[in-house]
Amino acid sequence: MQTNASPFAKLNPVIKGSGMFLIMFALIATNDWVKTLVFLSFALALLLLSGWGPVDFLKRLAPYSLLFLLTFWMMAAFGKGTNTLWSFGWFHVTSESVVHGWLLALRMATFVCLSFAFVTTTDATRFVMSLIHQAKVSPRFAYGFLAGIRFLPQLVEEVRVLRQVRMIRNVQSRFPGDGFLSIGLPLFSRSIQRAERMAIAIEARHFSAERTYYEVPVVQRQDIVYLMVILLFIILVFWL
Amino acid sequence: MQHWKMKEIMVMMMLAVACGVIYLGWSTLWLPMSAIFGPVGANWMFGIWIIASPLVAAIIQKPGAALIAEIVAAAVELFTGSHFGLSALLIGVCQGLGAELVFAMTRYRRYDTSTLMLSGVGAAIGSIVYSLIANGFGYYTTTTLLATTGLQLISGALLGGLLAAVLVRRLVATGVLNGFAAGRAKREVA
Structure with missing residues (x-):
């Protein structure tokens, strides 16, 4: 997660996220593919506001055409319906399931676009600070989360090494989840020790809930406007 | 939330x-597995995705642990910049709630293997409910829906709950959990 210089990046992270969840709930609430398509174009417009150029659209969204087809096919071939269009083996394509597949693929695409708009314009630290000030998350939990998330690259590396160790020793999984155990045990025991040491370090510095902040994210007029636009848009789409 | 150390x-x-x-x-x-087992059969993999709830709940043994752990684990997707970040967060909340409910029903007193397996089932139920509402699972043929649900419930119990119980037992044996509820109550997690 990182930020950029786009207009969308200036919004308060929690407000930005809430607006997106509103659209997602609206999407879940509708079974009409035309409305879903309208929401998708709205999400694409949000990507434009997130500072995406044409190259970004092509490069980053192209892989999802495959996923789009898969989502569509999954429902088209396994969905229920009576008006059979085509049938082969266990695939049973009906006109109803095609419509449902199209609807779900569009919905999935909109979710992906919204998530992209969020993660390409939001700074992780600012997001967590906004959680403390706007969403009233306990600072102990929020800072704990922030400290934990900082270990992401190291954890990814550790998992990679542990997998390589398994590979080079040619360890075979004896049951599903065996690999999880042999990777999880060293990974988790090390994480627990590290977490304990960090907790001691944090407490040694007299970390407490009553504290001052270097930067306090606030809700500005642009955030209110953003929420109003989204609400208005949702109402309009459902009205028409 | 103030009584958490x-x-x-x-x-x-x-x-x-x-x-x-x-x-x-x-x-x-997931994709290679669905190529082998089919998109329905690959649901045996489901349990691993909810293991954070039973694992952390069994170690900390406090109200909220199962729910927060699953949300945080789902948030990793968001923070690695994944395109599924926001929907992963929603499904994480549903799974965490399902697991948390099971622990709440024991009044946060039982963390034995059977409770952990039940919490895996709870998480699977939460997941199915989300999929029914948001991913249009209700449009599938009854056979597909039942097979998916059945596989997720079993996988939630085995790859989620049972595996977490085994893992906690082994972690307790290493001694790293001596300062935590799971390490103190060695017999309960047996």
Whole structure:
């Protein structure tokens, strides 16, 4: 997660996220593919506001055409319906399931676009600070989360090494989840020790809930406007 | 939330983030697995994606642990910049709630293997409910829906709950959990 210089990046992270969840709930609430398509174009417009150029659209969204087809096919071939269009083996394509597949693929695409708009314009630290000030998350939990998330690259590396160790020793999984155990045990025991040491370090510095902040994210007029636009848009789409 | 010790918060966050990293790796196996087992059959993999709840709940043994752990693990997707970040967060909330409810029903007193397996089932139910509402699972043929649900429930119990119980038992044996509820109550997690 990182930020950029786009207009969308200036919004308060929690407000930005809430607006997106509103659209997602609206999407879940509708079974009409035309409305879903309208929401998708709205999400694409949000990507434009997130500072995406044409190259970004092509490069980053192209892989999802495959996923789009898969989502569509999954429902088209396994969905229920009576008006059979085509049938082969266990695939049973009906006109109803095609419509449902199209609807779900569009919905999935909109979710992906919204998530992209969020993660390409939001700074992780600012997001967590906004959680403390706007969403009233306990600072102990929020800072704990922030400290934990900082270990992401190291954890990814550790998992990679542990997998390589398994590979080079040619360890075979004896049951599903065996690999999880042999990777999880060293990974988790090390994480627990590290977490304990960090907790001691944090407490040694007299970390407490009553504290001052270097930067306090606030809700500005642009955030209110953003929420109003989204609400208005949702109402309009459902009205028409 | 004031009665949580800082080290309990940190252990929960670190374990949940570590689980999130494992989820990411597990997700890359989804497509090859669906090629082998089919999109319905590949649901046997489901349980791993909810393991953060029973694992962390069994170690910390406090109200909220199962729910927060699963949300944090799901948030890893968001923070690695994944395109599924926001929907992963929603489904994480549903799964965490399902698991949390099971622990709430024992009044946060039981963390034995059977309770952990039940919490895996609870998480699977939460997941199915979300999929019914948001992913249009209700449009599938009854056979497909029942097979998916059945596989997820079984996988939630085995790959989620049972595996978490085995893992906690082994972690307790290493001694790293001596300062935590799971390490103190060795007999309960047996």
